[in-house]
Amino acid sequence: MQKNKKMNKNCLLSLCFLLPVHIAMAQSFAINTDGSTASASAILDVKSNIKGVLVPRMSKAERMSIASPATGLLVFQNAPDSAGFYYYDGSQWGWMATINGNADTLAWKRNGNAATNPASHFIGTTDNKVLNFRVNNIKSGLIDNTSYNSALGYSGFANNTTGTHNTAIGFQSMMSNTSGNYNTSIGAFSFSVNTTGIRNTAIGTSALYFNNANDNTAVGYEALNQSASVAAKNNTAVGANAARQNSTGTANTVVGDSSGYLSTGASYNVLIGKNAGRDNLGSWTTLIGIDAGQKNTSNGSVFIGSAAGMKNTSGGGNTFVGDNAGREVTTSSNNSFVGTYAGQLNSSGSFNSFLGSYAGYNNTSAANNTFMGSFSGYFNTLGADNSFFGRAAGYSNSTGAGNTFMGSNAGNLNSTGADNSFFGKSAGVANTTGYNNVFVGSQAGLSNNSGNSNTAIGYKAMEDNTTGTNNTFTGLNAGNNNITGSYNSMYGDNAGASIRLSNSNTLFGTGAMGFSCDTAAYNAAFGTYAAAFFSKGEKNVFMGYNTVNSLKIGNENTVVGFQASVGDTADLNVAVGSFAGGNGDENVFVGHDAGKHNNLGTMSGSTYVGSWAGFFKRANYSLLLGYSSSVLNEGYSNASAIGAFSRVDTSNAMVLGSVGVNVGIGMTKPYQSRLTVSANSSASGFTLGIFGQNQSGISLQQNNPTIGYNQYRDISTGYTSRYMGNGYAWVNYMDQVTGNMYWNSIPSGSVNAATGAETNRLTISSTGSVGLGVIPSGTGQLQFQNTLDNRKVVLWETANTAFDFYGFGINSGLLRYQIPGSGNIHAFYAGTSNIFNLFGTGNATLLGILTQLSDERLKERIAPIDNTLDKLGKVHAYSYYWKDKERDPGQQIGLLAQEVNEVYPQLVKKDNAGMMSVNYSGFVPLLIKGMQEQQQEIAELKKQIQELSAAIKK
Incomplete structure (x- = not known):
């Protein structure tokens, strides 16, 4: 450093020698080349026209x-x-x-800058002071790092006193703010009048202009312009004039040009889209889409889509989603329309749900409808309580009510038909006026137009039916060709598939009466291909695989069994058993192959019972009973054979047993005669023998008693015999001393039969009284031994004359059965307890529980019961009084047997007079099954409701 100073001094000294120097009197010093004096005002005056003064040169670091x-x-x-x-x-x-x-x-610089370094170059202050901006000396902006305020714009933020964390940009933006905090306003006149409002955001000319409330967000020209009240808080408005007139409404979200424009005091709304809820005065509404809910004044509505709910005024609780959905609704409430033009023309109909493009498009005032699928319920105007699911389901329905259609085009043409249920693609598509129908399956009930009360389940089930009523078809193609037939029940693929004009048939099984039948009535066919090719007839019952496979025309036949048959044309026959049956009328065949070979010919009025009975030959009006029983030749009449392998060889004859066969009754090994009736199984001392020998008729033997001409004439040899010979008025009489019995005429007085060791087993008195085990006395016509041991039948009168007593199987003298003197009560006892009373009025009481045998081991052909709800609905309960005044006179409650017989004939019985009775206990399993089916339907409906609710929420 010292070296540099020395060098500088040397340079200056050299300069002084090189230049002319003039020192003025005023102590001024001049350095120049022209010799001029120094200026009086300068201590040093340096002048040159070819050189300058060079001051020290250094870097910024060196300077500093x-x-x-x-x-x-x-x-x-x-x-x-x-x-x-x-x-x-x-x-x-x-x-x-x-x-x-x-x-x-x-x-x-005013003309721009270059080579700036953003890391170190800036505009502003380097101390902790507010940076202010002014225009024409009017506050036009500031940056305050202590109050965290920022402003930019002529007169903007000009009157702030204590407000912090504010940002104002634009002409007079936030001009009046004094103490408001956390506000942001961007745009001329935005937030201009606010003084104390906090946490507001205004973006756009005059946005939130009159605001003094808190927590509002306005984006767009004059958005939330009139929110002057402190109550008008928590609002969000985006778009020119969005919620412009809102003055007191709170918690609104409004997006779109003029959306919510006239909403003055409405609150808790969501309005999105140009003119969405423009005139809205309602609260808790959601309106999304251009013109959505434009006129709305009600509360709680949801409109999403252009023009959705556009004209709604006072209708509340509506949900419209989709272009023009519910556009014409004005006053109706609680509707849900989802889809383009869904429910567009609805004006006053309430509680409707439409989902899908054009769903319920023409609905005007109908209520309580649910349409799901494009064009579903399209033409519905007044029909109420309908549910349509699927594209164009219920498309043409206008006034039909209470319908349920599920599937593409299901119930498409239905107009006025009511209370129908169609499930499946094009199910019931042609139905117009038919009611109370149930079609389940693709194209089920396809052609039905006015048929009522039909049930079709399965692909193309009841496909061609037009006007037939009260039919039940279940299975692929079941009854699919039926046109006008009514009261038919068909279950199984192709069951009754070919039937066109038939009534009151019941078919169960694949192909049952399915391929050739055209007109038939009151028939029942059960089993795969049962009566498959039957064409015409009535009142027949066919049961079993491929039964009556050849029968074409027949009436009132009952055929049961694997391939059992009765020929091509036959009436009034009964055939039971595999391959049983034959040609002809009014015959009965029971057993495997019974009458089978008879198909080669015809016969009438015969009964064949047993496997192979009547297999080989035919006969008329004959009875063949037993395995392989037969007739020798065809064409016999009134020929009967009873027994295994029995055979009759002529007309007008009866054969009992096969050739060489003895017949025994009461024994296991008959002998000595073709018919033997014995008191014991060994036939020793047989009781009855029919010999048919010379001078013989009937032998009644216990030590050889006989009946018949010259029977056992050898009794004179000393045998102890009791017999009746050829005397027609003779009676066997026994001497009580010798024990022998003789034939003689009836003596006077009383006669004892079997005296001696068998004394008094039977006594007939001279007065006509009969005693069993006792000598009759008094006036009793029939009297019994009056001891207590082993008493079997007792009829006696006690000292109490008010009652007559009758006993059966009584021991020890105990009462079992009693009838009072009036005869109007039958009483049964166990010990001393009265356990059962049967009154003359027909009423009865039972001490204890009444049960019925129901063990599975006792039953066969067990099958579940289905579709009980529909049938139970046809049975009604009634109150009534008996016409017979002897019966219980009080009011009764019960069913009508004739009505029950129409749906459950197996629960009705008839007596000889044709009077009907009902098995009430048989309704218990039906009611149980009905409750199970109903519970299943409830569960399915709950599932559908849950799925619909989930779909709507999405």
Whole structure:
């Protein structure tokens, strides 16, 4: 450093020698080349026209490192930036600008800057002071790092006193704010009148202009312009004039040009889209889409989509989603329309749900409808309580009510038909006026137009039906050709598929009466291909696989069994058993192959029972009973054979047993006669023998008693015999002394039969009284032994004359059965307890529980019961009084047997007079099954409701 100073001194000294020097009297010093004197005002006057003064040159770092610079010290900074002259003013270095002001390369210039460094270059202050901006000396902006306020715009934020954390940009933006905090306003006149409101955001000319509330957000020209009340808070408005007139409404979200424009006091709304809810006065509404809910004044509505709910005024609780959905609704409430033009023309209909493009498009005033699928319920105007699911489901329905259609085009043409349920693609598509129908399956009930009360389940089930009523078809193609037939029940693929004009048939099984039948009535066919090719007839019952596979025309036949049959044309036959049956009328075939070979010919009025019975030959009006029983030749009449392998060889004859067979009754080994009736199984001392020998008729034997002409004439040899011979008025009489019995005429007085050791087993008195085990006395016509042991039948009168007592199977003298003197009560006892009373009115009481045998081991052909709800609905409960005044005179409650017989004939019985009775206990399993089916339907509906609710929420 000392070396540099020395060099500088040397340079200055050399300069003095080289230049002319003039020292003025005023102690001024001049250095020049022209010899002029120094200026009186300068201590040093340097002048040259070819050279200048060169001051010290250094970098910025070197300048800043000068220790204690003297005031006025001048240097030239040449690096690293801001090159130029710097002078020290006593406290800091000052930059000496060049003639064009560009000496400092970091200065912000009016004509722009270059080579700026964002890391170190800035506009502003370097101390902790507010940065203010003014225009025409009017506050036009500030940056305050202590109050965290920022403003930019003429007169903007001009009156703030204590407000903090505010940002105002624009002409008179937030002009009146004094103490409001955390506000942001961007745009001319935005937030202009606010004084104390906090946490507001206004973006756009005049947005939130009159606001004094809190927590509002307005974006767009005059958005939330009139929110002057402090109550008008928590609002969000985006779009020109969005919620412009809102003055007191709170918690609204409004997006779109003029959306919510006239909403003055409405609150808790979401309005999105141009003119969405423009005139809305309702609260808790959601309106999304251009013109959505434009006229709405009600509360709680949801409109999403252009023009959705556009004309709604006072209708509340509505949900419209989709272009023009619910556009014409004015006053109706609680509707849900989802889809383009869904429910567009609805005006006053309430509680409707439409989902899908054009769903319920023409609905005007109908209520309680649910349409899901494009064009579903399209033409519905007045029909109420309908549910349509699927594209164009219920498309043409106008006034039909209470319908449920599910599937593409299901119930498409239905107009006025009511209370129908169609499930499946094009199910019931042609139905127009039919009611109370249930179609389940693609194209089920496809052609039905006016048929009522039909049930079709399965692909193309009842496909061609037009006007038929009260049919039930279940299975692929079941009854699909039926046109006008009514009261049919068909279950199984192709069951009754070919039937067109038939009534009151019941078919169960694949192909049952399915391929050739055209007109038939009152028939029942159960089993795969049962009566598959039957064409015409009535009142037949067919049961079993491929039964009556050849029968074409027949009436009142009952055929049960694998391939059992009765020929091509037959009436009034019964065939039971595999391959059983034959040609003809009024025949009965029971057993495997019974009458089968008879298909080669015809017969009438015959009964064949047993496997292979009547297999080989035919006969009319004959009875063949037993395995392989038969007739010798065909054409016999009134020929009967009973027994295994029995055979009759002529007409008008009956054969009992096969050739050489003895017949025994009461024994296991008959002998000595073709018919033997014995008192014991060994047939020793048989009781009855029919010999048919010379001079023999019937032998009644216990030690050889006989009946018949000259029977056992050899008794004179000394055998103890009791017999009746050829005397027609003779009676066997036993001498009580010898024990012998003789034939004689009836003597006078009383006669004892079997006296001696068998004394008094049977006594007939001379007065006509009969005693069993006792000699009759008194006036009783029939009397029994009056001992207590082994008493079997007792009829006696006690001292209590009010009752007559009758006992059966009585021991020890205990009462079992009693009839009082009046005869109007039958009482049954166990010990001394009265356990059962049967009254003359027909009523009865039972002490204990009445049960019925129901063990599975006792049953066969067990099958579940289905579809009980529909049938139970046809049975009604009634109150009534008995016409017979001897019966219980009080009011009764029950069913009508004739009505039950129509749906459950198996629960109805008839007596000989045709009077009907009902098995009430048989309804218990039906009611259980009905409750199970109903519970299943409830579960399915709950599932559908949950799925619909989930879909709507999405």
